[in-house]
Amino acid sequence: MQSIIDLDRYPLDRPGTPEWQALVDRAKADLARDGMFNLPGFLAEVARAATVAELAPKFATEAFTHKRRHNIYFRKTVEGLPADHPALREVETVNHTLCADQVGGALAELYQWPAFAAFLAATMDKPALYPMADPLASHNVMSYGAGEGLNWHFDRSEFTVTLLLQAPDAGGSFEYRSDLRSEDDPNYDGVARLLNGADPELRRLDLEAGTLNVFRGKNTAHRVTPVEGGRNRIVAVLTYYERPGARFTSEEQMGFYGRVA
Numbered sequence: 001m002q003s004i005i006d007l008d009r010y011p012l013d014r015p016g017t018p019e020w021q022a023l024v025d026r027a028k029a030d031l032a033r034d035g036m037f038n039l040p041g042f043l044a045e046v047a048r049a050a051t052v053a054e055l056a057p058k059f060a061t062e063a064f065t066h067k068r069r070h071n072i073y074f075r076k077t078v079e080g081l082p083a084d085h086p087a088l089r090e091v092e093t094v095n096h097t098l099c100a101d102q103v104g105g106a107l108a109e110l111y112q113w114p115a116f117a118a119f120l121a122a123t124m125d126k127p128a129l130y131p132m133a134d135p136l137a138s139h140n141v142m143s144y145g146a147g148e149g150l151n152w153h154f155d156r157s158e159f160t161v162t163l164l165l166q167a168p169d170a171g172g173s174f175e176y177r178s179d180l181r182s183e184d185d186p187n188y189d190g191v192a193r194l195l196n197g198a199d200p201e202l203r204r205l206d207l208e209a210g211t212l213n214v215f216r217g218k219n220t221a222h223r224v225t226p227v228e229g230g231r232n233r234i235v236a237v238l239t240y241y242e243r244p245g246a247r248f249t250s251e252e253q254m255g256f257y258g259r260v261a
């Protein structure tokens with residue numbers, strides 16, 4: 001793992017040691033304050049560059065172009081909401097996605113490394129986290145070219161873990177609105193306000209390549225703004241759940257990846 005992660009700076013291989021605990025405590029404090037934490041330089045530079053190079057031909061030939069109009073829920077209908085409710089306003093997403101069964105290499109190794117899941121679980125005060133059993137959704141790599149972005153949505157999982165593999169020249173910012181809804185309150189009016197561009201609590205983050213970002217995506221609305229310039233924004237998304245065996249439905253697989261597996 002030393003060749004994949006900067007273990008000197010981020011001692012994930014030494015659980016329970018004071019330096020490991022200090023890192024967990026810092027991540028927890030950031031999560032409590034900001035709904036996210038960032039570990040810059042997490043991915044070793046050699047592994048980062050090699051991963052981008054390995055994936056380039058796959059993006060050129062076998063990636064799924066995820067292009068669709070959708071609402072923030074990625075669902076056709078929402079029970080109790082009329083089809084013309086402003087919370088269901090549609091937005092457009094375009095990016096290029098490689099699924100778990102196409103990725104391999106350092107990212108697959110990191111995804112399956114038990115010490116990584118154990119570290120993440122500790123930062124979230126959970127007894128354990130497990131990789132998904134979904135051959136497509138468990139980890140993805142997405143590439144966004146000029147004019148492309150991932151529009152407003154809530155995630156399926158409580159937390160989302162991303163690793164930025166390549167930063168764009170400009171644009172491609174991560175914008176988010178923390179705690180826009182809760183388990184008890186869908187806050188449709190607040191969702192409508194955000195979609196109308198009128199939410200003052202919107203925040204923006206521009207990450208450096210190699211940064212690990214963990215955020216509460218289930219109730220935090222977020223998007224990636226359109227990339228500008230010639231260099232693609234490339235990001236790995238690693239998804240864990242509190243129970244083993246998690247899978248997307250066939251309909252979700254079709255919508256996000258254009259195939260079922």
Ligand SMILES: O=C(O)CCC(=O)C(=O)O
Nearest residue numbers: 155162174222224235237
């Ligand atoms: O590309 C990113 O930084 C965010 C990705 C994301 O929100 C997702 O995959 O659900």
Ligand SMILES: [Fe+2]
Nearest residue numbers: 154155160217
């Ligand atoms: Fe997301």
